[in-house]
Amino acid sequence: MMCKEKVIAHDLPEALAHLNLVKDHAYTALTTVNSLLQRVQDGDLPTKKGITILEVKNHMLLSYLTNLTFLMWRKLNGQKISGETAVERLAEYRTVLEKIRPIEQKLKYQIDKLIKTGTIEQLDPDDPLKFKANPDSLISKLAEDEDESVSDEEKEEKSNIYVPPKLSAVHYEGDETEHDRQQRILERARKRVLSTSIMQELRKEYSEAPEEIKESVDFQKETAAKHIKEKINYEEEYMTRLTVTKKEKNARKKLNGMYDLDHLTTFEDISALDAEAIDDLPMKKKKKLAKKQMKMKKKGKKKVSEKEDKPPQDHLCEFLGLFKTIECKKKLLLF
Amino acid sequence: MYKTTPDVIFCFGFHTQFGGGKTTGFALIYDTLDYAKKFEPKYRLVRNGLAERVKTGRKQRKERKNRMKKVRGTAKAKVGAASGKK
Numbered sequence: 159m160m161c162k163e164k165v166i167a168h169d170l171p172e173a174l175a176h177l178n179l180v181k182d183h184a185y186t187a188l189t190t191v192n193s194l195l196q197r198v199q200d201g202d203l204p205t206k207k208g209i210t211i212l213e214v215k216n217h218m219l220l221s222y223l224t225n226l227t228f229l230m231w232r233k234l235n236g237q238k239i240s241g242e243t244a245v246e247r248l249a250e251y252r253t254v255l256e257k258i259r260p261i262e263q264k265l266k267y268q269i270d271k272l273i274k275t276g277t278i279e280q281l282d283p284d285d286p287l288k289f290k291a292n293p294d295s296l297i298s299k300l301a302e303d304e305d306e307s308v309s310d311e312e313k314e315e316k317s318n319i320y321v322p323p324k325l326s327a328v329h330y331e332g333d334e335t336e337h338d339r340q341q342r343i344l345e346r347a348r349k350r351v352l353s354t355s356i357m358q359e360l361r362k363e364y365s366e367a368p369e370e371i372k373e374s375v376d377f378q379k380e381t382a383a384k385h386i387k388e389k390i391n392y393e394e395e396y397m398t399r400l401t402v403t404k405k406e407k408n409a410r411k412k413l414n415g416m417y418d419l420d421h422l423t424t425f426e427d428i429s430a431l432d433a434e435a436i437d438d439l440p441m442k443k444k445k446k447l448a449k450k451q452m453k454m455k456k457k458g459k460k461k462v463s464e465k466e467d468k469p470p471q472d473h474l475c476e477f478l479g480l481f482k483t484i485e486c487k488k489k490l491l492l493f
Numbered sequence: 494m495y496k497t498t499p500d501v502i503f504c505f506g507f508h509t510q511f512g513g514g515k516t517t518g519f520a521l522i523y524d525t526l527d528y529a530k531k532f533e534p535k536y537r538l539v540r541n542g543l544a545e546r547v548k549t550g551r552k553q554r555k556e557r558k559n560r561m562k563k564v565r566g567t568a569k570a571k572v573g574a575a576s577g578k579k
Contacts, residue, residue, distance in 0.1 A: 397519045399506040410511075 209269065215258055222251040340436050347430040347439050354426040382409055495522050501529050503537050 197203055205213050225244045232239050239245065262269075267289065331339075351357065362369065393400060402410075433439050507518035523529040530543060538544035547554075561569045 393506075397506070397521075399508070 209265070209272070211258065211261060211265065212269075215255070215262070218251050218254055218258070222248060222255070225251070343436055344430075344433060344439070347433065351426070351428050351430040354428065356426055356428060379413065382413055386410070386413075497522055500541065500543075501526055503529065503533055503541060505537060 205216075225248045228244050229239050229242065229248070232242070271288075334342075389400060427440050430439055501523040502520060503523075504518055504520040507516050509516045521533075523532070526543075530538065535544060539546050549557075
């Protein structure tokens with residue numbers, strides 16, 4: 159009994175303060191509710207044309223509050239509340255309110271827009287917060303306005319140009335500029351020239367490394383010899399004779415027989431080393447002829463001999479080039 | 494080297510080197526003549542004289558074959574021979 163009184167004495171001032179608060183709050187709540195009620199009765203808050211789900215929510219909340227106050231009154235009077243139908247009703251209202259919440263979330267945008275239109279009268283069609291599509295701001299394909307006719311004509315002209323359909327895949331050369339391509343071709347030509355017999359003899363002459371005596375330096379010959387060796391091995395292993403194609407026959411003749419005079423007397427063209435542009439590079443005779451033939455075919459004229467077409471400058475260059483090569487070959491021929 | 498009679502030796506596939514003076518080829522030596530007759534191709538046997546070459550021409554053989562195609566069964570042999578003699 160003593161401890162109980164102690165507890166009561168301890169809590170008493172707090173309890174009194176709380177009770178006073180409750181009294182004040184209740185008074186203010188009563189005044190606001192009365193004013194609201196008055197307004198509703200006067201018809202200041204019509205909800206006929208409003209969003210129905212919100213009205214449902216309002217009614218739910220009201221019912222919830224009334225039931226809750228009833229239960230509180232019962233408790234205050236010292237009566238039991240277990241088994242009361244009010245509790246079941248409360249549970250029902252609570253569940254409904256919980257279910258309404260996600261639906262309200264979905265309607266949030268609509269509600270906000272409605273509130274906005276209620277407060278602000280003007281509607282800007284290009285409002286970025288407006289999520290509705292604005293079909294008027296689309297550029298119409300069938301524009302018939304006279305103001306836009308000029309620009310439309312220009313557009314039509316552009317589209318009238320025939321663009322061929324891209325059917326086959328082509329090697330991508332986009333990243334390589336014209337300059338790069340020319341450089342690449344020049345490099346290749348120079349490389350080819352450096353591997354000719356003239357350059358190799360020069361290298362041998364001026365290099366201080368010991369001289370190597372190999373059977374042949376010609377790569378083509380080496381590969382051909384390798385191929386032939388492989389063939390002989392196969393034949394001996396399987397005791398059969400393989401057929402010799404015409405190509406192979408000629409190649410064999412070339413290897414074993416004597417070369418023709420041109421191979422000994424004509425020197426390779428090393429003008430590619432001095433070439434600055436692709437035009438300076440010497441093209442193969444066959445290609446030159448073919449190009450000219452094609453041109454003549456297109457024009458329908460008779461074939462013109464290539465000697466006439468060469469300008470005198472080229473002849474001079476050739477002669478000078480030949481001089482150079484002769485100087486190099488002199489020593490070899492003497493040997 | 495092998496101490497055999499020359500009739501079991503079969504040589505073929507001769508290639509003369511460029512310029513002459515050297516020729517390379519293959520040779521097969523069998524244990525017995527029976528083995529040789531069994532394994533060697535016809536043309537090599539003919540070359541060594543162990544088999545006879547077929548006298549009928551290629552064209553005649555093909556024509557006979559085509560005639561035999563038209564008939565079924567044992568009549569084939571009769572037809573082929575009879576028509577051939579015509």
